[in-house]
Amino acid sequence: MQLTALRADITTLAVDAIVNAANSSLLGGGGVDGAIHRAAGPELVHECRLLGGCRTGQAKATKGYRLPAMHVIHTVGPVWRGGNDGEAELLSDCYANSLMVAETLGVRSIAFPGISTGIYGYPKPEAARIAIGTVSSHRAGCIEQAIFCCFSDDDLGIYREALARFGS
Ligand code: AR6
Numbered sequence: 001m002q003l004t005a006l007r008a009d010i011t012t013l014a015v016d017a018i019v020n021a022a023n024s025s026l027l028g029g030g031g032v033d034g035a036i037h038r039a040a041g042p043e044l045v046h047e048c049r050l051l052g053g054c055r056t057g058q059a060k061a062t063k064g065y066r067l068p069a070m071h072v073i074h075t076v077g078p079v080w081r082g083g084n085d086g087e088a089e090l091l092s093d094c095y096a097n098s099l100m101v102a103e104t105l106g107v108r109s110i111a112f113p114g115i116s117t118g119i120y121g122y123p124k125p126e127a128a129r130i131a132i133g134t135v136s137s138h139r140a141g142c143i144e145q146a147i148f149c150c151f152s153d154d155d156l157g158i159y160r161e162a163l164a165r166f167g168s
Contacts, residue, residue: 001135001136001138001140001143001144001145001146002144002145002146003132003135003136003146003148003163004145004146004147004148005147005148005150005156005159005160005163006147006148006149006150006156007149007150007151007152007153007155007156008149008150008151009035009151010032010035010036010111010113010149010151011035011036011038011039011040011067012068013068013069013111013147013149014068014069015068015069015109015110015111015145015147016069016070016071016102016105016106016107016108016109016110017061017064017069017070017071017072017073017102017105017107017109017110017111018036018064018067018069018071018072018073018110018111018113018149019059019072019073019074019075019098019110019111019112019113019115020032020033020036020072020073020074020075020113021033021075021076021077021113021114021115021116021118021120022054022074022075022076023076024053024054024055024056024076025053026048026051026053026054026060026074026076027045027048027049028045028048029119030119031118031119032113032118032151036067036072039066039067040064040065040066040067040072041065041066043063043065043066044062044063044065044072047062047063048062048074051074054074054075054076055076056076056077056078056090057075057076057078057089057090057091057093057094057097058075058076058093058097059073059074059075059094059097059098059100059101060073060074060075060101061073061074061101061102061105062074069111070107071102071105071107073098073101073102073110075094075097075098075115076094077090077091077094077115077116077120077122078090078091078116078120078122079116079120079121080116080120080121080122080123087116087122088126088130091115091116091122091127091130091131092130092133092134094115094116095112095115095130095131095134095135095138096134096138098110098112099135099138099143099146102143103140103141103142103143106142107142107143108142108143108144108145109143109144109145109146109147110143110145110146110147111146111147111148111149112131112135112146112147112148112149113149113151114127114128114131114148114150114151114155115127115131117155124155124158125158125161125162128148128158128159128162129162129166131148132148132159132162132163132166133166136166
């Protein structure tokens, strides 16, 4: 699987699936969640209502509706509470479970935002290391490309450095 980082608004990416950093209601919110719902249109929240929410670390899929991406995989990251509350494992679960759901959909390209690193307050360099470590240890079936979609140049710098350290 190829791992890349780029700077973009995730709602513009023409990949098979984008991942949404949602909350457990799956009914929308701020940050990347709000942007995805606005770009996908109202049908997205209609489908989300049928999913019955989502626990932290888990992932559930919907269609992409008006997005260029075919699928949205909604996952719920942990709220950062200082690091001793299982945050790292839960964040890793978000990436691993999103990839598992993507495989069941036959996804070949997937883009991730920095789950939990906005409103939920997860420190960005540590979150990037977990994201890269988890995605690179996934035994790929159909997924050929994983993109870490960074919203700012600073975030892209963090991912570039983490990828270089990881040896990608
Ligand atoms: N494209 C790519 N990345 C983005 C975009 C975008 N359009 N917009 C923001 N980001 P956040 P969280 C980045 O706060 O921390 C919502 O209200 C942003 O810079 O969206 O997991 C949910 O409903 C940051 O690096 O998600 C939950 O209640 C990253 O996306 C809560 O926020 C994640 O920031 C989830 O908080």
